[in-house]
Amino acid sequence: MSALDYAAHTIAQKVNAGELSAVEVLEDALARIEQVEGRHGALDYGELTDEDRKKVHAFITLTQDRAYAQARQVDALVSAGKLAGPLAGVPLSIKDIFCVKDTPSTAASRILSNFVAPYTATAVERLESAGALTLGKVNLDEFTHGSSTESSAFQPSTRNPWDPDRVPGGSSGGSAASVAAGEVMLSLGTDTAGSIRQPAAFCGVVGLKPTYGRVSRYGLIAFGSSLDCPGSVARDVRDAALMLGVMAGADPRDSTASLHPVPDYLAILSEGVKGLRIGLSPDYMQIAFPDPQTGALIRQELPAEIRNATLRAAEALADQGAEIVEGVPMPNMVYGIPAYFVVSRVEAASNLHRFDGVKYGYRTSSEFRDLHEMYRKTRAEGFGLQPKLRILMGMYVSAAQYSEQYYQRALRVRSMIRADFESAFDSGGAYRLDALLTPTTPTTAFKIADIYGDSVLMQYADQLTVPANHAGIPGISIPAGLDGDGLPIGIQLLAPDFGEEMLLRVGYAFEQATADAAWRKQKPQVLR
Amino acid sequence: MTDEIFPELFERLVDLAAFAFDPAEAEYLRQELNNQLKAIHQLEAVPLADDVPLASHGVGYPPQSRPELRKDLWVPFENPDEILAQAPQVEDRYLVVPDIPHTKLD
Numbered sequence: 001m002s003a004l005d006y007a008a009h010t011i012a013q014k015v016n017a018g019e020l021s022a023v024e025v026l027e028d029a030l031a032r033i034e035q036v037e038g039r040h041g042a043l044d045y046g047e048l049t050d051e052d053r054k055k056v057h058a059f060i061t062l063t064q065d066r067a068y069a070q071a072r073q074v075d076a077l078v079s080a081g082k083l084a085g086p087l088a089g090v091p092l093s094i095k096d097i098f099c100v101k102d103t104p105s106t107a108a109s110r111i112l113s114n115f116v117a118p119y120t121a122t123a124v125e126r127l128e129s130a131g132a133l134t135l136g137k138v139n140l141d142e143f144t145h146g147s148s149t150e151s152s153a154f155q156p157s158t159r160n161p162w163d164p165d166r167v168p169g170g171s172s173g174g175s176a177a178s179v180a181a182g183e184v185m186l187s188l189g190t191d192t193a194g195s196i197r198q199p200a201a202f203c204g205v206v207g208l209k210p211t212y213g214r215v216s217r218y219g220l221i222a223f224g225s226s227l228d229c230p231g232s233v234a235r236d237v238r239d240a241a242l243m244l245g246v247m248a249g250a251d252p253r254d255s256t257a258s259l260h261p262v263p264d265y266l267a268i269l270s271e272g273v274k275g276l277r278i279g280l281s282p283d284y285m286q287i288a289f290p291d292p293q294t295g296a297l298i299r300q301e302l303p304a305e306i307r308n309a310t311l312r313a314a315e316a317l318a319d320q321g322a323e324i325v326e327g328v329p330m331p332n333m334v335y336g337i338p339a340y341f342v343v344s345r346v347e348a349a350s351n352l353h354r355f356d357g358v359k360y361g362y363r364t365s366s367e368f369r370d371l372h373e374m375y376r377k378t379r380a381e382g383f384g385l386q387p388k389l390r391i392l393m394g395m396y397v398s399a400a401q402y403s404e405q406y407y408q409r410a411l412r413v414r415s416m417i418r419a420d421f422e423s424a425f426d427s428g429g430a431y432r433l434d435a436l437l438t439p440t441t442p443t444t445a446f447k448i449a450d451i452y453g454d455s456v457l458m459q460y461a462d463q464l465t466v467p468a469n470h471a472g473i474p475g476i477s478i479p480a481g482l483d484g485d486g487l488p489i490g491i492q493l494l495a496p497d498f499g500e501e502m503l504l505r506v507g508y509a510f511e512q513a514t515a516d517a518a519w520r521k522q523k524p525q526v527l528r
Numbered sequence: 529m530t531d532e533i534f535p536e537l538f539e540r541l542v543d544l545a546a547f548a549f550d551p552a553e554a555e556y557l558r559q560e561l562n563n564q565l566k567a568i569h570q571l572e573a574v575p576l577a578d579d580v581p582l583a584s585h586g587v588g589y590p591p592q593s594r595p596e597l598r599k600d601l602w603v604p605f606e607n608p609d610e611i612l613a614q615a616p617q618v619e620d621r622y623l624v625v626p627d628i629p630h631t632k633l634d
Binding site: 118392 | 531533537538541542544545546547548549553556557560561563564565566567568569570571573574576580581582583584585586587588592593594595597598605607610611614615616617623625626627628629
């Protein structure tokens with residue numbers, strides 16, 4: 001039996017008990033990477049081969065030496081009769097948007113391709129201190145700007161382990177794929193509009209976006225500073241809870257990291273859902289997207305398989321004693337993407353101006369006359385199309401003459417989106433929800449190159465996840481079945497601020513209720 | 529709101545953002561920006577009462593969950609040479625910035 005057949009919490013228990021060595025776990029993980037990974041993402045990647053099209057390509061950088069040093073340290077602690085931490089010996093990957101000291105930290109962009117981080121992000125520091133083994137940095141959309149991982153400057157971009165002709169989702173595509181393919185047990189991702197939950201849904205794993213401020217952003221290369229949330233990608237709910245418990249909490253290096261106490265997320269996992277009020281909203285059961293010609297909003301029913309998976313999940317929770325509250329209105333969620341097009345672009349433009357070819361990172365190798373020409377050439381060559389689009393739009397909608405029309409209006413719509421959730425979760429209100437149950441995504445994983453290039457349609461892949469980012473509330477995506485093509489379907493649970501315990505409790509109850517379902521026995525294509 | 533980003537305005541944005549594009553790339557980006565603007569225009573449909581506040585972030589920051597701001601103290605980095613080594617051009621431990629063009633204002 002491979003160590004990789006165990007969940008992360010079981011590996012940590014066995015390693016701490018001396019029943020399994022961390023080095024043994026690491027070697028199993030490296031063997032799995034050898035089996036499924038293929039070549040890692042790189043700037044100069046040449047032609048894709050048939051073999052490339054069958055592999056996962058989750059990693060940009062493998063940090064094997066770092067992982068071996070960590071594994072030996074864990075084993076030495078256990079040999080000395082000490083506990084090596086709640087994540088002792090657990091293989092971990094890090095989305096390459098986090099700084100990890102002495103490792104390339106690229107944001108999947110040419111402009112940071114030569115940047116080696118001089119310090120480590122708080123979330124990573126806490127995971128490593130808990131005994132996790134950092135196997136490497138995984139691929140993403142450039143600067144997290146996308147929903148398919150195709151926009152990475154480091155190609156081949158990650159492919160979906162369930163069907164390598166399809167995208168893994170994004171922007172945390174490398175994170176979700178590395179967990180789904182069993183290369184690691186846990187991955188650290190980020191979620192700005194759904195970038196943990198959407199790829200988790202596409203890859204059949206659990207993805208948890210915590211409340212904004214629950215996990216420190218120190219050492220995270222910023223995209224949308226009021227939206228970005230580091231969070232867990234894991235095989236199951238217990239592992240996601242374990243990982244969050246290690247990462248969460250105040251950080252003097254991030255003034256937005258909340259002082260709100262961190263509960264024991266594992267303690268109430270098994271309390272069940274009896275008596276909990278779980279909502280369903282008709283507004284989350286349809287797809288809305290703009291007509292490409294007129295921009296008018298077109299509404300369609302969700303694909304039946306996704307809708308039915310969500311309704312089956314509600315039935316399973318009702319069978320466990322939850323009260324399902326139907327007809328919860330969320331009238332402003334439909335404006336989540338238009339508001340996001342404004343808010344995230346303004347924040348992205350502000351954050352990306354720092355990359356200028358002077359202090360660190362890429363600088364053009366061609367001739368230049370002066371500073372301005374150096375800036376232009378460096379940024380034109382260093383950024384891909386997606387960051388360029390975000391910078392240009394951010395500058396436009398925040399310009400003095402347009403700010404009230406676009407930016408300030410979007411911030412007020414954000415208040416309305418938040419108000420929908422406050423109303424649904426209000427303990428004295430009409431609905432009094434403990435959690436809202438929705439599909440995670442409007443579709444299952446789409447084919448590589450099907451949408452890439454259409455920046456509007458790609459953004460609408462996040463329409464069911466982005467409202468939680470505007471509101472700042474926590475959300476989790478949990479596998480809930482497979483569609484007719486054998487692709488994973490995800491369901492999403494949303495809760496009030498700092499309600500991660502509730503999400504994990506309901507998610508765990510759903511996992512237990514469906515533990516014997518036939519779809520749970522299916523494995524991703526790359527592991528068959 | 530029926531604004532459209534025409535080529536002249538696009539060029540101005542490109543200049544401000546310190547980018548440079550070939551014509552095909554510029555036209556693709558301009559079209560995508562205009563497609564995004566069509567989606568943004570849906571915000572017009574939201575009935576906003578006068579008292580709806582701006583939300584610069586979703587989660588509230590009550591004093592009990594808000595950390596004190598750090599003191600504004602200078603703390604030396606343990607190994608500044610490690611940082612300098614990543615700069616594209618350094619001379620005598622200073623970052624070298626190319627010549628800054630001067631524009632005479634009318």
